Amino acid sequence: MSDVAREAGVSPMSVSNAFKRPDIVLPATRERILAVARRLGYVPNRIAGTLASGRSHVVAAIVPSIRNSSFARTIQGLGDYLTEHGYELLLAVADTPERERRAIEAVLGRRPEGIVLTGNEHPPETLALLAGVETPVVETWILGDPIIDMAVGFSLADAGYAIGTFLTGRGYRHIGFAGYAPASQRRFLERQGGFQSALREAGLRDDLLFYAEEAAGFAGGRAAVTELLQREPRLDALFCVTDIFAAGALFECQRRGLSVPGQLAIAGFGDFEIAAEIVPALTTVRTRGYEIGQAAGRLLLDRAAGGPPGGRVNVGFELVSREST
Amino acid sequence: MSDVAREAGVSPMSVSNAFKRPDIVLPATRERILAVARRLGYVPNRIAGTLASGRSHVVAAIVPSIRNSSFARTIQGLGDYLTEHGYELLLAVADTPERERRAIEAVLGRRPEGIVLTGNEHPPETLALLAGVETPVVETWILGDPIIDMAVGFSLADAGYAIGTFLTGRGYRHIGFAGYAPASQRRFLERQGGFQSALREAGLRDDLLFYAEEAAGFAGGRAAVTELLQREPRLDALFCVTDIFAAGALFECQRRGLSVPGQLAIAGFGDFEIAAEIVPALTTVRTRGYEIGQAAGRLLLDRAAGGPPGGRVNVGFELVSREST
DNA sequence: CATTCGAATTGTAGCGCTACAATCGCCCAG
DNA sequence: CTGGGCGATTGTAGCGCTACAATTCGAATG
Numbered sequence: 001m002s003d004v005a006r007e008a009g010v011s012p013m014s015v016s017n018a019f020k021r022p023d024i025v026l027p028a029t030r031e032r033i034l035a036v037a038r039r040l041g042y043v044p045n046r047i048a049g050t051l052a053s054g055r056s057h058v059v060a061a062i063v064p065s066i067r068n069s070s071f072a073r074t075i076q077g078l079g080d081y082l083t084e085h086g087y088e089l090l091l092a093v094a095d096t097p098e099r100e101r102r103a104i105e106a107v108l109g110r111r112p113e114g115i116v117l118t119g120n121e122h123p124p125e126t127l128a129l130l131a132g133v134e135t136p137v138v139e140t141w142i143l144g145d146p147i148i149d150m151a152v153g154f155s156l157a158d159a160g161y162a163i164g165t166f167l168t169g170r171g172y173r174h175i176g177f178a179g180y181a182p183a184s185q186r187r188f189l190e191r192q193g194g195f196q197s198a199l200r201e202a203g204l205r206d207d208l209l210f211y212a213e214e215a216a217g218f219a220g221g222r223a224a225v226t227e228l229l230q231r232e233p234r235l236d237a238l239f240c241v242t243d244i245f246a247a248g249a250l251f252e253c254q255r256r257g258l259s260v261p262g263q264l265a266i267a268g269f270g271d272f273e274i275a276a277e278i279v280p281a282l283t284t285v286r287t288r289g290y291e292i293g294q295a296a297g298r299l300l301l302d303r304a305a306g307g308p309p310g311g312r313v314n315v316g317f318e319l320v321s322r323e324s325t
Numbered sequence: 326m327s328d329v330a331r332e333a334g335v336s337p338m339s340v341s342n343a344f345k346r347p348d349i350v351l352p353a354t355r356e357r358i359l360a361v362a363r364r365l366g367y368v369p370n371r372i373a374g375t376l377a378s379g380r381s382h383v384v385a386a387i388v389p390s391i392r393n394s395s396f397a398r399t400i401q402g403l404g405d406y407l408t409e410h411g412y413e414l415l416l417a418v419a420d421t422p423e424r425e426r427r428a429i430e431a432v433l434g435r436r437p438e439g440i441v442l443t444g445n446e447h448p449p450e451t452l453a454l455l456a457g458v459e460t461p462v463v464e465t466w467i468l469g470d471p472i473i474d475m476a477v478g479f480s481l482a483d484a485g486y487a488i489g490t491f492l493t494g495r496g497y498r499h500i501g502f503a504g505y506a507p508a509s510q511r512r513f514l515e516r517q518g519g520f521q522s523a524l525r526e527a528g529l530r531d532d533l534l535f536y537a538e539e540a541a542g543f544a545g546g547r548a549a550v551t552e553l554l555q556r557e558p559r560l561d562a563l564f565c566v567t568d569i570f571a572a573g574a575l576f577e578c579q580r581r582g583l584s585v586p587g588q589l590a591i592a593g594f595g596d597f598e599i600a601a602e603i604v605p606a607l608t609t610v611r612t613r614g615y616e617i618g619q620a621a622g623r624l625l626l627d628r629a630a631g632g633p634p635g636g637r638v639n640v641g642f643e644l645v646s647r648e649s650t
Numbered sequence: 651c652a653t654t655c656g657a658a659t660t661g662t663a664g665c666g667c668t669a670c671a672a673t674c675g676c677c678c679a680g
Numbered sequence: 681c682t683g684g685g686c687g688a689t690t691g692t693a694g695c696g697c698t699a700c701a702a703t704t705c706g707a708a709t710g
Binding site for chain 2: 687688689690691694695696697
Binding site for chain 4: 001002012013016017020044045046047048049050051052053054
């Protein structure tokens with residue numbers, strides 16, 4: 001910086017201002033400084049800047065996966081919002097609670113001005129770690145308690161219930177569920193619970209449940225069809241916890257020569273691109289992953305600007321009825 | 326840090342050492358320091374550490390998209406490698422050359438010890454920016470010149486040629502290509518060029534080309550089938566630039582009642598999970614995205630440790646023949 | 651022409667840590 | 681009993697920048 005200052009014939013402080021507060025430096029001076037900087041290949045050291053100002057202009061996000069398009073959309077929404085407001089995104093992928101804790105620790109060392117988490121299932125040490133710092137936290141894809149501070153999401157229980165009543169309303173009588181073991185994450189339990197309530201209210205059995213290994217994709221749907229049909233040959237509808245699962249189930253039906261929805265109706269979750277394109281097109285729940293990311297960014301930046309803690313944003317969801325049911 | 330030092334009855338320097346050089350501090354002292362740190366909720370400030378030591382222990386990656394599973398795998402591979410070696414990944418998503426330049430600029434301010442880029446198509450200002458700093462750069466998913474410094478990938482031309490000869494060898498005579506406009510990125514051109522060579526060598530026409538909008542997913546495949554069949558009703562095979570394109574093309578065939586591969590053979594690229602699951606399963610090219618990420622990390626860390634510049638790693642590819650051809 | 655005012659510019663004093671050299675204290679050989 | 685050697689610990693200086701207060705200077709005012 002001082003090299004640039006010397007070459008441009010100004011003080012280092014003016015170089016700093018030329019980059020950070022363009023409005024308070026004379027346009028001519030500013031141009032001269034920037035020209036010298038370009039010539040010398042000078043890129044301001046934000047590390048030093050952060051240390052001096054105490055503001056990192058970084059928000060960190062910790063997601064369990066980037067393969068899942070829901071989270072990919074959330075990251076995109078968050079990233080767009082942050083970039084637009086002069087912030088940067090520090091992304092960490094952590095697929096187990098232990099890795100999440102380590103990622104949070106690593107990330108805290110870089111003094112982000114906010115942290116975006118996925119879900120609200122965190123081990124006690126993680127909560128203690130977060131309680132010990134004053135960094136604002138937003139939990140996403142969940143709205144129910146316990147929330148550490150702020151949250152953005154929608155009611156997974158309502159969404160599960162909506163799909164359940166939709167299927168019972170269509171007259172299906174032996175309805176299965178394909179998902180992940182609810183013990184692992186509360187957000188799985190919520191969705192499943194809402195769905196089961198709907199079945200019980202219609203006087204139907206709610207025990208045709210199949211749990212795949214976590215991170216199972218298309219293969220999970222395939223396994224669900226295989227196992228549930230064996231347990232209940234009269235199975236006439238299946239709700240899958242993601243559209244990828246649902247597509248896997250649909251492929252398995254094609255392999256077995258089962259017509260969809262004639263012999264088995266299939267509903268998914270997420271409204272991923274494949275849902276509208278696959279044949280037959282999938283009935284699903286449209287979630288607003290991009291908006292979740294944007295809202296998370298907004299909560300955090302408002303907070304950094306002195307806003308109140310404890311914000312909650314419900315982005316809602318939407319049932320999309322297509323050919324598969 | 327000085328609070329922790331006071332409470333633990335040691336000098337700040339010992340607190341620093343307890344975290345950064347565990348081996349040179351007495352285990353008992355170290356334990357005492359860490360206990361105090363935990364009680365006080367102290368997390369070392371890596372910003373200050375980076376400024377003082379001149380080592381950020383950060384590698385930055387700039388990718389055009391995280392929705393594409395090839396890049397997602399590369400990120401995963403890079404992230405795993407870095408985490409294993411005590412480094413962190415700073416990820417930026419930039420889908421245009423202009424945004425890439427801005428992302429690189431932003432990222433350089435954080436003084437990463439290496440930068441991972443996708444492709445080798447960068448505007449002159451970007452190259453100038455990179456030339457002005459001494460940060461090592463790895464370009465991925467490409468091997469051909471011009472390479473800024475180091476590269477990891479495989480020959481896209483060979484891969485395109487392999488698919489081409491495979492299809493001609495199977496006896497197909499009117500073979501189409503669905504991809505992105507080669508003007509936008511050289512890596513698209515390479516793949517297409519290799520493919521076309523194979524067709525010409527077999528004495529076949531190589532002008533059944535369809536270009537989708539960039540970032541088109543399943544819809545791109547759908548449009549390709551529609552347009553190419555109109556231009557050439559005898560079309561009997563189609564090579565798609567990604568498996569997602571191929572799946573979209575396959576769905577369109579299902580809608581039209583065209584049998585695959587009976588009336589139209591379809592080949593994809595990438596060996597995404599869907600390729601093996603869809604019915605009929607897709608012939609495709611298996612790429613090694615995860616290995617690309619790992620190798621990129623290795624090149625960079627070796628370089629940071631004093632290794633030589635200019636490294637190239639060819640991770641190869643593999644043709645996977647399935648039911649769709 | 652002296653005075654005031656505000657915009658533009660500039661010093662100063664750290665931000666929290668680590669490299670490196672200096673120091674301390676203990677054990678053991680002579 | 682003493683000096684040397686070695687591992688553990690500790691001061692010092694500074695990384696590159698920004699907040700903030702101080703200063704400069706030209707234009708406007710009476």
